[in-house]
Amino acid sequence: MTLTVRPIRRTPHADAWVRVVEALGGVVVGRDGDRVDLALGQGRVAVVHAGESGAELGFEAPDLLAVAAECERNGLATVTAGGRLEITGPDGLRVHVDEHPPVATPPGVDPALSTLPLWYSPDVAGAAGVLDRLGLAVRIASHTGDWVDFVAPGGGFVAAHGAGRPSVQLSFEYDGDVRALAARLTTRGLTASVVDENYGLTVRVPDPDGGQIFVNQVQTDLHGYRRAGA
DSSP states (O other), X not given: OOOEEOOEEEETTHHHHHHHHHHHTOEEEEEETTEEEEEOSBSEEEEEEOSSOEEEEEEEESOHHHHHHHHHHTTOOEEEETTEEEXXXXXXXXXXXXXXXXXXOOTTOOTTEXXXXXXXXXXXXXXXXXXXXXXXXXXXXXXXXXXXXXXXXXXXXXXXXXXXXXXXXXXXXXSSOHHHHHHHHHHTTOOOEEEEETTEEEEEEEOTTSSEXXXXXXXXXXXXXXXXXX
């Protein structure tokens, strides 16, 4: 299965969200009614105008029937309707896969920018098991078991992260100079701060719906973590 990570952000402030993703280095590749699709260096993001804010964990694949067949072989129960396949995780969170032909990366995309949605779950092992059976490959996992992140064969990253209830947060990863990224955001009229986390630097940008958007530097400090194959 060649899945590409493509989370959906539903928001009353869709135009503002699109401006943030464009400032980060994404490029609009499609508009359909209230929906805007953006390509990143790795993965994609869909922003949908809606009355309430929230995020969904989603993927794209060129052949939905092949994905459904692979899920069946791997023991994942699926529901398919209207060109979308849905899988319900052990914690009750719904993950979807939409059929979409492969799309070439358009000019202007920052190749260092990747999508990194977080699947918050009280059952990290269960969430990770779903991502594994969907054909994603483990990249980094914490020794405590509260973090496992994956890379999708078609581009983009996803992390399963320990939390009290299942939810999705749309965040990003940057394989480059995050201080330069923060400076670029500032020149685009956005507020951006760089915070030194335990695992590396993170750019924080105000979320148009409240709170913050996180753009993590690629993790190089593996204290408390292990890289797949190491």
